[in-house]
Amino acid sequence: MSASPRPRATPGLARHASRPYHTPSTGVFALLPQFLVPWAELMHLNQPEGYLAFYWHYAIGLAFAACIAAPHPPPLSAFITIAGYLSVWVFIFRGAVCTWNDILDEVFDWKATRTQLRPLSRGALSMAQAQIFLLLQVILLGILLIPLSTACLIYADIMAMVFAINPLVKRMTHFSPFVLGAGFAVPILMSCAAFRADPLLQALLGMDLDEDENEGSRASSAYLVGAACLYLASLLTTVIFESIFAHQNIKDDLKTGVRSLALYLGPRAKQWLSFLASIQVCLTLAVGFSCGFSLLYYTISCGGLAISLASLLYFVDLTSPASCALVFRQGSIAVGLTLTIGLLAEYMYRSLLSIAGE
Numbered sequence: 001m002s003a004s005p006r007p008r009a010t011p012g013l014a015r016h017a018s019r020p021y022h023t024p025s026t027g028v029f030a031l032l033p034q035f036l037v038p039w040a041e042l043m044h045l046n047q048p049e050g051y052l053a054f055y056w057h058y059a060i061g062l063a064f065a066a067c068i069a070a071p072h073p074p075p076l077s078a079f080i081t082i083a084g085y086l087s088v089w090v091f092i093f094r095g096a097v098c099t100w101n102d103i104l105d106e107v108f109d110w111k112a113t114r115t116q117l118r119p120l121s122r123g124a125l126s127m128a129q130a131q132i133f134l135l136l137q138v139i140l141l142g143i144l145l146i147p148l149s150t151a152c153l154i155y156a157d158i159m160a161m162v163f164a165i166n167p168l169v170k171r172m173t174h175f176s177p178f179v180l181g182a183g184f185a186v187p188i189l190m191s192c193a194a195f196r197a198d199p200l201l202q203a204l205l206g207m208d209l210d211e212d213e214n215e216g217s218r219a220s221s222a223y224l225v226g227a228a229c230l231y232l233a234s235l236l237t238t239v240i241f242e243s244i245f246a247h248q249n250i251k252d253d254l255k256t257g258v259r260s261l262a263l264y265l266g267p268r269a270k271q272w273l274s275f276l277a278s279i280q281v282c283l284t285l286a287v288g289f290s291c292g293f294s295l296l297y298y299t300i301s302c303g304g305l306a307i308s309l310a311s312l313l314y315f316v317d318l319t320s321p322a323s324c325a326l327v328f329r330q331g332s333i334a335v336g337l338t339l340t341i342g343l344l345a346e347y348m349y350r351s352l353l354s355i356a357g358e
Contacts, residue, residue, distance in 0.1 A: 021117045038124040039133060042102060043095030049329040053241070054094045056336030057184055057234050058086050061191025063343030064230055068223045068291060069197040073351040082194050089144045096137035097163045103130050104167040108258055114249060151193035151201050159186040174264035177246075181238035185231045192227060199224040226291040233283040236276050237335055240309070243273060245328045248321040262318075269318055277309040284339070293346050301342025308334040
């Protein structure tokens with residue numbers, strides 16, 4: 001017997017909705033006219049914590065790049081300018097990624113309680129409208145990349161390709177958080193490229209960070225190791241928090257056939273996530289060691305990260321969707337802040353040393 005066809009959505013009505021739809025009225029939605037609400041929802045502006053999950057990697061990468069920039073740390077005005085510019089780019093980029101995910105996941109979203117009221121799932125927007133909207137966002141992203149370096153464009157393309165395939169990966173394997181993490185961590189190198197301080201590019205092109213060839217070669221190699229460790233640490237950040245977030249959807253994932261790391265780890269999820277968190281702390285220690293960072297970095301970034309991860313993994317109740325959502329929001333902020341503040345403290349310290357040495 002063939003399966004009965006899925007009913008076509010009627011604009012404005014949720015198909016098989018288990019709960020009523022209420023128009024968001026907080027944050028930016030309090031200012032938007034009604035006709036723009038579905039478009040804002042398609043960009044997931046009703047989930048601002050998702051924006052921070054994107055931007056923390058850029059903030060961490062920019063602070064790291066400011067620490068290793070040569071021959072002197074960049075002025076604070078340059079740091080603020082680039083950080084602000086990338087915040088706008090991330091806003092559009094995150095919206096495009098969410099739009100793409102909703103387009104590909106619509107077949108699953110309408111079946112899941114948490115996602116059945118998204119614009120495509122409830123029929124507030126058509127698939128064609130979403131696709132045109134995605135194209136406009138991609139064009140705008142390309143325009144915003146023009147003032148940045150060619151390396152930034154390359155990293156942006158790599159990141160876009162990873163995010164493009166991720167919705168498909170989770171249909172085939174339980175390990176999509178690692179693929180997603182690989183994309184989320186690219187901003188570490190992209191941010192370095194924005195400051196012309198990308199150790200990977202310098203290694204590939206044989207460029208030296210300092211005037212002295214031998215000293216520059218050693219510094220370039222050490223900074224490349226530091227960047228690689230920070231990249232992997234950022235990757236694990238995504239894996240840990242995506243796994244916690246995915247525990248909200250376990251019942252729906254079982255029903256719809258979507259695979260997730262949360263399902264794969266099962267009752268031993270906390271133990272495995274704690275193991276990954278330990279590796280992440282070790283990687284952040286390696287960043288400081290390879291780059292010659294001061295006690296400020298070790299105390300704030302490494303110490304703060306260890307305390308944050310240990311606390312959230314101890315207190316989170318993976319059987320409670322509310323607990324998982326709370327830890328995802330607050331925990332990712334705590335981790336992002338500690339890493340960023342520690343690297344910013346190191347940047348300011350190196351800036352003072354540079355001024356004193358002039």
